[in-house]
Amino acid sequence: MKTVIIGSGNVAYHLAKAFKQSQLGVSQLFARNAKELSKISVELGIPYSTDFLEDADLYLIAVSDSAVADVSSLIKKENALVAHTSGSLPIEVLNGRYRKASFYPLQTFSKTKELDYSKIPFFIEAENQIDEKYLSELASIISENVETSDYEKRKYIHLTAVFACNFTNHLFAKAKEIADAQGLPFRYFIPLIDETVEKIHYLEPKAAQTGPAVRGDERILKLHEALITDEEQLKIYKLMNESIKKMYHL
Incomplete structure (x- = not known):
C-alpha cells in the first residue's frame, strides 16, 4: 500500500x-x-x-x-x-x-x-x-x-505511560536542579537511576522501593525538608513521601 x-x-x-x-x-x-x-x-x-x-x-x-x-x-x-x-x-x-x-x-x-x-x-x-x-x-x-x-484500553495505557515516563523524567530534571545548585555533577546519579530502572525488570515496583519514606525514617525526612529552599521542590518532596508512606501504610 x-x-x-x-x-x-x-x-x-x-x-x-x-x-x-x-x-x-x-x-x-x-x-x-x-x-x-x-x-x-x-x-x-x-x-x-x-x-x-x-x-x-x-x-x-x-x-x-x-x-x-x-x-x-x-x-x-x-x-x-x-x-x-x-x-x-x-x-x-x-x-x-x-x-x-x-x-x-x-x-x-x-x-x-x-x-x-x-x-x-x-x-x-x-x-x-x-x-x-x-x-x-x-x-x-x-x-x-x-x-x-480499543480506545478504552488505550487511554489507560497512555495515562500509565505519563506516570511511568513523563513524571519520572520530570523528577530527574528536578534532581538535576538540586545537583546543579550544589555543584554536583549529575553523572554521579546515573548508575543509581540505571539500577532503579533495571530492578523493575525483575521486581514489582512496590517491592523495589527503598529510601527514608518506606523505612519511616522521620529524622532523614525532616533533614531533607530543612535543606530544600525551593518551595516547589519542597512541595514535591513532601507529596511524594506522603504517597510512599500511604502505599506502605506507614
Missing part, C-alpha cells in the same frame, strides 16, 4: 525511520514545518511536501493531539485508511469519510536518541477486522510486540 506520514515532530521522524529501516515504503512526508521536514527528508531519503498532500492508500497522522482533527480533514480520499498515532484520542476524532484507525507506538521519542524499534509496543485499532489485521501485520514488520487495543 502507498503510505504517507503526516507530521515533522519526534513521532513522525521515528515512524518514518522505522519504516525505512524495515524496508517499508513511504511515498511522502507531509507537514507545515518546512525546516524540520527537510531535515527528515534529507536524512531518510523520503520526498516531502508542505502544501501538496499526495494520494495514498494509508495515511499515518503523527501530529500533536490538538491538531489531529484539523489535519485529518485535509485527507479527501474516501477509500483510504487513515490512522492517528495518539494514545489519548479515539479514532472518531478523525474528520473524514475514509476508514479510521489508530496506530499507537508506546515509547518516548526524541529525534537525537536512537531506538530499537523492534522492542516498541504497538497498539492497533480499526473500524473493521481487515484493516486491523493489515495494520497489525504492518506493525509486526517493525516490532516484535504488537497488540490490538
Whole structure:
C-alpha cells in the first residue's frame, strides 16, 4: 500500500525511520514545518511536501493531539485508511469519510536518541477486522510486540505511560536542579537511576522501593525538608513521601 506520514515532530521522524529501516515504503512526508521536514527528508531519503498532500492508500497522522482533527480533514480520499498515532484520542476524532484507525507506538521519542524499534509496543485499532489485521501485520514488520487495543484500553495505557515516563523524567530534571545548585555533577546519579530502572525488570515496583519514606525514617525526612529552599521542590518532596508512606501504610 502507498503510505504517507503526516507530521515533522519526534513521532513522525521515528515512524518514518522505522519504516525505512524495515524496508517499508513511504511515498511522502507531509507537514507545515518546512525546516524540520527537510531535515527528515534529507536524512531518510523520503520526498516531502508542505502544501501538496499526495494520494495514498494509508495515511499515518503523527501530529500533536490538538491538531489531529484539523489535519485529518485535509485527507479527501474516501477509500483510504487513515490512522492517528495518539494514545489519548479515539479514532472518531478523525474528520473524514475514509476508514479510521489508530496506530499507537508506546515509547518516548526524541529525534537525537536512537531506538530499537523492534522492542516498541504497538497498539492497533480499526473500524473493521481487515484493516486491523493489515495494520497489525504492518506493525509486526517493525516490532516484535504488537497488540490490538480499543480506545478504552488505550487511554489507560497512555495515562500509565505519563506516570511511568513523563513524571519520572520530570523528577530527574528536578534532581538535576538540586545537583546543579550544589555543584554536583549529575553523572554521579546515573548508575543509581540505571539500577532503579533495571530492578523493575525483575521486581514489582512496590517491592523495589527503598529510601527514608518506606523505612519511616522521620529524622532523614525532616533533614531533607530543612535543606530544600525551593518551595516547589519542597512541595514535591513532601507529596511524594506522603504517597510512599500511604502505599506502605506507614
